[in-house]
Amino acid sequence: MSTIYNFIESGILELYVMGITSPQETQEVEQMAAAHPEVKAEIDQISRAVEAYAQEHAIAPRETVKPLVLATIDYLQRLAKGEPAVDPPMLAKNSKLETYAPWLNRADLTLSEEEEEDIFVKIIGHTPKTTTAIVWIKDMSDYEVHHDEYERFLIVEGTCDMIAGEHLYKLKPGDFFEVPLHTQHMIKVTSKVPCKAVLQRVAV
Template identity: 55%
Template sequence: MNQPTELIQSGLLELYVMGAASPQEITLVEQMAEQHPAVREELDAISLTMEAYAETHAVEPCPNVKPLLLATIAYMERLKEGEAPIEAPMLSPSSTVEDYRQWLNRPDLALSGELEDIHAHLISATPEVITAIAWLKEKSSEEVHHDQLERFLIVEGSCIITAGGQQFSLTVGDYYQVPLHVPHVIQVTSDIPCKVIIQRVAA
């Protein structure tokens, strides 16, 4: 494959741009791009086309995902540093804030600094159940869960959960479980951030 036209028509340039070419193919493409302006121009055109396609079809991640992801990373670091994992109690209508006091009283699991929107600390994690302390400043993004039951216990502040067109006003000590497949959003109604125990249980 020594001719620029043959290389351009081979599909190898597309593989190169996608990072799917072999080491030998990468060497060939880069050598040909140095020697032949037409190959370099085609590479640039393919890169621009793929970038435009990616931007057009990009899916904006749910803002609610980032705090729990960061909390998971921090939790894993705590375990590496020697923290013994303790499985948190399952949330239920009979749960109380006192059931989670050992975590709520920990200084390292308190909210530090200015709350931008949502912040969380994991207190327990298994493949089936994730439990966290979370703070919400104003409003969550709308979510729908198809394979996890999401449960809340209000620790501080108050909020309204809108789920499936119905509104549920919650204050300290209140419990709520979001039904599967139901869009829901949380709106803080207190002057302070709404602090909750949040639990996601594999359905």
């Protein structure tokens, strides 16, 4: 058998494509690929096969992941520019919208008309136990379940249906709702305007 055939069959090309070859092995593969078209062709074929496998078995992230990541980046940038870190009041059944007026009335904590995402988030406070944010939902959220944190809502604008377990709750401005632990839930907006709420997640 030829040296090139043995090299291709050794398994090193698969390791190279996955990025787990040593610097010396990487250099050897790249030198062989530059000198032998059949090695380069085999690398390309393995790369396509790995990409196809990854796409076939990919798990789409929940719809809330991107908005929360962007909100975290925005919040950290605001803190870096001098915004003081605060711990907004805990949400409860007797919570009033005016309690959160210092954040709800801020010009920089609004939903842009150009915003295309179905869910938009602005964090207003964070501690190791609690994250508080203003959230806008245009249509609906994905189903999710929380096992280690309570999720609480105080509706600010718009209306929505909260589906939690087998129950449906119709929420309007001023309404408070706490999602029970271990309960699958989602929100479906029922108003023409996005449903805006103060959202709080509290670790158990």
